[in-house]
Amino acid sequence: MDLPLVLAGLDQVSWSQLHHAYGSAEDVPTLLRGLASLEEGIADEAEQELWSSIVHQGTVYTATAPTVPFLARLIAEGVRRNALVGMLGVIAASVDEHDLPVPGAARDAVAAQLGPLLPLLADDDREVRRTTAWAVAQCRRSAGPDARAALRARWEAETDPAVRADVLTSCVLLDPDATEELCSVALAGDEPAPVRVAALLATADNGLPWNAEATAQVRALVPLERHGFGALWQREPLQALTEALHTRGGADTAIDVVGSALGRAAALHLQGNEHARAAVTEARWSAESLARRSRTAPARLLPVLLPLLHDPATAAEVIPLLRTWCQPAPEAIPALLAIARGDGEQADEALAALLYLGAPEATGLLARDLADRPRALKTAYRLATGDLRTPSQTHEPGEERTPLPYDPGLLDAIRVRLTAEPSGESRSVLDGGLAATNEPVYLTGLLAAWGSPARGALPELLAALPRHPLPVCRALASVADPQADVHVIEALQAQARQGEAAVRQAAASALHSLNGDAAPLVSVLAELLAGRGNGLEHSVAAAAALGETARALLPQLRTLLAEPPRSRETVPAIRAALGAASLVWQLTRDAQTVLPVIREGLAWASRPWGRATAVRATEVARLLGPAAEPLVPDLLPLLDDPEHAPGLVLVLTSVCPGADTLAGLPRTSLADRVLAAARPGSYTRSAMAVLTACVALGPAAFTDTRLDLIRALADADRRIVGAGLQDQIILDDERFRTEARKTLRTLTTAGPLGH
Incomplete structure (x- = not known):
């Protein structure tokens, strides 16, 4: 290889003026030369450095596109062909562009080099053929007719099943008009399983007709993953297939496909088939994924899943x-009880499900095995504190959940558990004594939720106070009787006078709850507010909870707000200042003091990861009512952002509560912007803000057509809440549905405008 010729022009590139993930790209020439080194170690290191710099975790930089031609020349000379073709594919696939002067420049650079890459589609090495087909497909619209023709020719010639599947997928991506023809051939003939899986995915992705025969083919191929296409496509076939079907409006079809796959997986398991476990895992994951998208999927799929409980x-x-789908499942209780009476993690999971389903035997089982049931304990805590609702409560509009009922047997078990000492160096979830995790929080949280009926645990709580002061203080505030339990008051007073500030705050807060004495809490909060520690936002929130009593803290709060903006360059600092602004306004109605800080918060909308802070700023602005009018010019540019529109509309309605137009915009126009923000995949907070804003706009803003949109938010199959903790998404969406129905009733009481 004539390396100087291959890398001709390399030193004429102004690499020092370009950047990659680690700054200046002046090291790129050395790395490119290193790729061609005869010493394997040098070449390996050069390859890894290029991966991590010019296409770091899929991000491309100004140095990426200029590197591409040299990578293509090295590939043509046989240098690390598979790895470097894969690198070009990742560059072409990138949608995360860092400071590129022209959007898509990196992809276009790869497309410009497809000429010398296309011959590799016929390479003797099957992995090179697979990687090349994938990389060419990543160029999408940038790839020209030569690329489409080369892939089609490869489809006609390829005999390896895995490569043939990859080529089919690539052909479809570059030439969607050919999808129906290619998929018809693949599904009607004697194509090997990988090719049929690829054709089924392409059929779903491209909206081609789906029929019972296609579902039957899926069932016959389960588990689809064993016919997968390798790591480059990064798809779980069955999950991707059902998601595509659901996205195109085929909820029933998607559910039928998953149900069929579950049935096939169960049959394989009964037969002892070698692929049975993979089939069950794949089908269950697809069911779980679909349930987080489809509101009707859980009720229809659960009966198909329940037989798997018996093995x-x-x-x-x-x-x-059973704990995350918000579905009643009384038929599952006998099998769960049999498992919960056993040992190990599965017994713990089964007991957690029994608690959630409301099985009467569950509390007794938790009391019996409390030390060995951390997941069940967490579920009991979440039920008692209202973080979870049972399935019977999910669909009841406006019904408040009933806490996990007080149980004397469980109380006795908690008292015993609170006396357990950590066993030393072990840091496992269960360490032979009180776990060094959240167990103290859950135990004391249950007691706090029960309140005075748990008073019998006061001796154990007081004994645990030195070891776990924060959760124990919260429990004492709910459990103790301030008149009868003077010793508790004395213990809290002693705790409030010494130790870490956070501990003193917890004890002082408990005292305030028990006997109304705010002086210790005001004292420690004044210290924390003046100290500007890491917990400043928490301290401000604690001050806000004092209400009028927080007036004594106004000097510290005003000092916080008067600091220069440069002191609020971190998210915790600006959010603490916004909390302080909210409290100062509530205590003083001093708009001139709080408006500058709110304006600072709104400016965070343009920063990376700053949206949540800007949303918080709009929440504070709303409190000001008409006094927030000076902020309107800052608000209006953000109205086109769906993330901000609901909060901004709430501010505008508070500024001009009775006006037909808000900042010159009709309420009907604002209703359209708010409804556009209700998108599948939203976080709960964002989705709920849409409903709050609709109510604030009032019935006159909503025509029948707009009301139908709200009706769809409540009743359509696609979930609106789709982001957050996976085990909370379905629960949060069900809560959203309840609120959407309430909103609809509110807006229809006065009648809509009409069509």
């Missing part, structure tokens, strides 16, 4: 879904 080898696939 210990498959029960673990089903039990977690």
Whole structure:
């Protein structure tokens, strides 16, 4: 290889003026030369450095596109062909562009080099053929007719099943008009399983007709993953297939496909088939994924899943879904009880599901095995504190959940557990004594939720106070009787006078709750507010909870707000200042003091990761009512951002509560912007803000057509809440549905405008 010729022009590039993930790209020439080194170690290191610099975690930089031609020349000379073709594919696939002067420049650079890459589609090495087909497909619209023709020619010639599947997928990506023809051939003939899986995915992705025969083909191929296409496509076939079907409006079809796959997986398991476990896992994951998208999927798929509970080898696939799908499942209780009476993690999971389903035997089982049931304890805590609702409560509009009922047997078990000492160096979830995790929070949280009926645990709580002061203080505030339990008051007073500020605050807060004495809490909060520690936002929130009593803290709060903006360059600092602004306004109605800080918060909308801070700023601005009018010019440019529109509309309605137009915009126009923000995949807070803003706009803003949009938010199959913790998404969406129905009732009481 004539390396100087291959890398001709390399030193004429102004690499020092370009950047990659680690700054200046002046090291790129050395790395490119290193790729061609005869010493394997040098070449390996050069390859890794290029991966991490010019296409770091899929991000491309100004140095990326200029590197591409040299990579293509090295590939043509046989240098690390598979790895470097894969690198070019990742560059072409990138949608995360860092400071590129022209959007898509990196992809276009790869497309410009497809000429010398296309011959590799016929390479003797099957992995090179696969990687090349994938990389060419990543160029999408930038790839020209030569690329489409080369892939089609490869489709006609390829005999390896895995490569043939990859080529089919690539052909479809570059030439969607050919999808129906290619998929018809693949599904009607004797194509090997990988090719049929690829054709089924292409059929779903491209909106081609789906029929019972296609569902039957999926069932016959389960588990689809064993016919997968390798790491480059990064798809789980069955999950991707059902998601595509659901996205195009085929909820029933997607559910039927998953149900069929579950049935096939169960049959394989009964037969002892070698692929049975993979089939069960794949089908269960697809069911779980679909349930987070489809509101009707859980009720229809749960009956197909429940038979798997009766086999210990498959029960673990089903039990977690009983806690997250918000579905009543009385028929599952006998099998769960049999598992929960056993040992180990599966027994713990089963007991957590029983608690969630409201099985009467569950509390007794938790009391019996409390030390060995951390997941069940967490579920009991979440039920008692209102973080979870049981399935019977999910669809009841406006019904408040009933806490986990007080149980004397469980109280006795908690008292015993509170006396357990950590066993030393072990840091496992269960360490032979009180776990060094959240167990103290859950135990004391249950007691706090029960309140005075848990008073019998006061001796154990007081004994645990030195070891776990924060959660114990909260429990004492709910459990103790301030008149009868003077010793508790004295213990809290002693705790409030010494130790870390956070501990003193917790004790002082408990005192305030018990006997109304705010002086210790005001004292420690004044210290924390003046100290500007890491917990400043928490301290401000604690001050806000004092209400009028927080007036004594106004000097510290005003000092915080008067600091220069440069002191609020971090998210915790600006959010603490916004909390302080909210409290100062509520205590003083001093708009001139708080408006500058709110304006600072709104400016965070343009910063990376700053949206949540800007949303918080709009929440504070709303409190000001008409006094927030000076902020309107800052608000209006953000109205086109769906993330901000609901909060901004709430501010505008508070500024001009009775006006037909808000900042010159009709309420009907604002209703359209708010409804556009209700998108599948939203976080709960964003989705709920849409409903709050609709109510604030009032019935006159909503025509029948707009009301139908709200009706769809409540009743359509696609979930609106789709982001957050996976085990909370379905629960949060069900809560959203309840609120959407309430909103609809509110807006229809006065009648809509009409069509």
